[in-house]
Amino acid sequence: MNKLFLSLAAAGCITALSACGSSSSAVTAPDGKLDKCTLRFSWWGGDDRHEATLEALKLWEKKHPDITIVPEYGGWDGWSEKISSQISGDTAPDIMQINYDWLVSFSPDGDGFYDLSRLTDQLDLSAFDEDVLDFGRMNGKLNAVTVSVSGRGFFYNSEVFRRFGASYPETWDELFALGKTMGENGVYPIDLDIQSGGTAWYLAVVYVQQTTGRQFIDMEGRLGFTEEDVRTALDFYKRLEDEHVIRTVKTRSDEDGNAALYQSSKFIGGNVAGVLEWGSSVGKYELALDKGVLEAGAMLKGENGESGGWMIKPSVLYAVSKDTSYPDEAAAFMNFMLNDAECAKILGTTRGIPASKYAEETLEANGLLEGLAHDNDEMLNELDTVTISPYMEMTRMKEFYNSAIEKVSYGETDTETVAHELYSQMSRYLEKVAK
Amino acid sequence: MKKHNCRNPVGVSRYTGLWLITPFIAGFAVFTLYPFISSFLLGLTEYDGIHSPEFSGLYNYKEMLSDSGFRQAVWVTLKYTFLLVPLKLAVSLLTALLLNAELKGMGIFRTVFYVPSILGSNLAVVIMWQFLFTSGGLAEQLTGMAGLEPVSWYGEPDSAMFMIILLRLWEFGSAMIIFLNALRDIPAEYYDAAKVDGCGSVRAFFSITLPLLGRVMFLNLVLQVIAAMQEFSAPYMLTGGGPMNGTYTIGMLIYDEMFRYHNAGYANAVSWVLFVLISAIVTVLFAVTGKSRREDI
Numbered sequence: 001m002n003k004l005f006l007s008l009a010a011a012g013c014i015t016a017l018s019a020c021g022s023s024s025s026a027v028t029a030p031d032g033k034l035d036k037c038t039l040r041f042s043w044w045g046g047d048d049r050h051e052a053t054l055e056a057l058k059l060w061e062k063k064h065p066d067i068t069i070v071p072e073y074g075g076w077d078g079w080s081e082k083i084s085s086q087i088s089g090d091t092a093p094d095i096m097q098i099n100y101d102w103l104v105s106f107s108p109d110g111d112g113f114y115d116l117s118r119l120t121d122q123l124d125l126s127a128f129d130e131d132v133l134d135f136g137r138m139n140g141k142l143n144a145v146t147v148s149v150s151g152r153g154f155f156y157n158s159e160v161f162r163r164f165g166a167s168y169p170e171t172w173d174e175l176f177a178l179g180k181t182m183g184e185n186g187v188y189p190i191d192l193d194i195q196s197g198g199t200a201w202y203l204a205v206v207y208v209q210q211t212t213g214r215q216f217i218d219m220e221g222r223l224g225f226t227e228e229d230v231r232t233a234l235d236f237y238k239r240l241e242d243e244h245v246i247r248t249v250k251t252r253s254d255e256d257g258n259a260a261l262y263q264s265s266k267f268i269g270g271n272v273a274g275v276l277e278w279g280s281s282v283g284k285y286e287l288a289l290d291k292g293v294l295e296a297g298a299m300l301k302g303e304n305g306e307s308g309g310w311m312i313k314p315s316v317l318y319a320v321s322k323d324t325s326y327p328d329e330a331a332a333f334m335n336f337m338l339n340d341a342e343c344a345k346i347l348g349t350t351r352g353i354p355a356s357k358y359a360e361e362t363l364e365a366n367g368l369l370e371g372l373a374h375d376n377d378e379m380l381n382e383l384d385t386v387t388i389s390p391y392m393e394m395t396r397m398k399e400f401y402n403s404a405i406e407k408v409s410y411g412e413t414d415t416e417t418v419a420h421e422l423y424s425q426m427s428r429y430l431e432k433v434a435k
Numbered sequence: 436m437k438k439h440n441c442r443n444p445v446g447v448s449r450y451t452g453l454w455l456i457t458p459f460i461a462g463f464a465v466f467t468l469y470p471f472i473s474s475f476l477l478g479l480t481e482y483d484g485i486h487s488p489e490f491s492g493l494y495n496y497k498e499m500l501s502d503s504g505f506r507q508a509v510w511v512t513l514k515y516t517f518l519l520v521p522l523k524l525a526v527s528l529l530t531a532l533l534l535n536a537e538l539k540g541m542g543i544f545r546t547v548f549y550v551p552s553i554l555g556s557n558l559a560v561v562i563m564w565q566f567l568f569t570s571g572g573l574a575e576q577l578t579g580m581a582g583l584e585p586v587s588w589y590g591e592p593d594s595a596m597f598m599i600i601l602l603r604l605w606e607f608g609s610a611m612i613i614f615l616n617a618l619r620d621i622p623a624e625y626y627d628a629a630k631v632d633g634c635g636s637v638r639a640f641f642s643i644t645l646p647l648l649g650r651v652m653f654l655n656l657v658l659q660v661i662a663a664m665q666e667f668s669a670p671y672m673l674t675g676g677g678p679m680n681g682t683y684t685i686g687m688l689i690y691d692e693m694f695r696y697h698n699a700g701y702a703n704a705v706s707w708v709l710f711v712l713i714s715a716i717v718t719v720l721f722a723v724t725g726k727s728r729r730e731d732i
Contacts, residue, residue: 080694081695084484084694084695087484088485105697106485112485249590249678250591253590253677254569254588254589255569256569256589257568258589258674258675259565395696399695403680406677406678406679412679
């Protein structure tokens, strides 16, 4: 009896497991009509983005009273884990704001999200350049549409700089000089986190890309850096700490605990005078200080004027779940969020400068194309930027960077050993996951 | 018409009992048995949580042997368990002894002491801990007043672990309630008789209270060991497993592998290793305390 019971239980589990993975479920075909329905839309971001998006949803409901949108939103921390469990459990929202690397993680063969090229009756793609649309293509299928293209840039607390009579740095040397000047008063010119954002490694990569001209990882997931480049990046990071440009990992932990930098009393109180942040997400830092205090600074250059190495990527994209029962309605909503003039005015630059020409033109015509995201965008446009590989952004890769940075910061071992370990980890992992 | 007799006094059908326990059996099958067996089977596959799993035999278990992150997580979890559990038992027993005194308003104290256990390691508590233990916080002020050097609570692996232990110690309510109930079950006559024979309160504690609490002590020990070995939420929210993975428990590793790295096959295999580890520790505890527990009966 026991044996029979166990066998039956195991057989039941195996049958259920064989249905694991949602690739087998049928995709609902578009029917060209907009039916009465309720859709779920999820996004992450700061309060500025939440407030603007909720306002945009009110406008949508006015225009489409038959299609109710249920918002699901929160901060970035833990968001990818939440979406990951929803996707694997076939309970993903109908429309999702997604991160660039999720395309590689969730849809390596292009079947992880709805193929938006089937929904062009509702979704107007004429507002997007072909190379911008390419960001969202996996295996030839349009899995997502880029909302904005953005890069990380420096944003400074203007009051602190005024107090020191200092101007924003334009070269790496000027940044290190500020570390000395401000350091004498216990102030750090910038800070970089090693949490989920991983800005510490990002800046080190920019520096090495600028000095060597080599791209860290290419779009196919091949490592462009040599082991020596990795070591240079780690040495550069260590120098930032040693010369009081940024806080050490230990100091940051002691002062902030596990809190994000924009919630740190040291940033809010002016002991940290600058941050490196995506133009599309800088709103949360801006809100933490008095209005107009945070200002965009220059993208740093080498001593001989080298300005390359700075990176851009689709800051966020919109995708439709392949399990949605209402693809037409989801596409119509996505079209509203991307192209609708009134919606664009409400959303402003809370997700960066819109990639949709219609939305961008609306903002320009209404004098709304301004602010930190715009300043950052303008500066990046003047540079010969590198497009970030989605493989660089993968969570496991970020864990490798952060772990290496932590070892260097704590002085657990020399940078040569850490560089060797990091290089081996990255090579092995990329070999496993890259195309 | 059902027959009423001695063996069937209320005249129910022979299947009624089965029907009555069906909701429990169904819940157990769906929420315990199914995940239990399926996690074992998934541990034998390569599975990203999205596509169909592919059978890979013992690959995940072999991977674990060479995974330094896994070894570190096992070490951290064991260290945490062996530090926390004795401390928690001591604190909860001591508090239970104090709250066992028959004083006016003791009910209020018993409620108040249980409150931290209801709060758990939620976000508000985590923020409170952050205020207490970051630089300039209350902990630093207290150590300063005592003339001690400030402790780097978040910045050093050992002190970060101690901070998490303090959070869990603060939630001693459940263990305390179990002790308190057991204390109230000890007949007062034992103490009266001992007092007549000239026994002091310390001697009475070691010769009467502690021996009579043996089985309850064992119950609390097993419950606390299981909870500590499965620790996830406190380090996840307080330290993120850092610094230097010094608070990175097996629970955090399972979560990360499952939801952050999409390595569900490996996560399930690690869950089974955790299950075996907990079973082994509990078995050892049963074996070591076997004789004294039998004597209690």
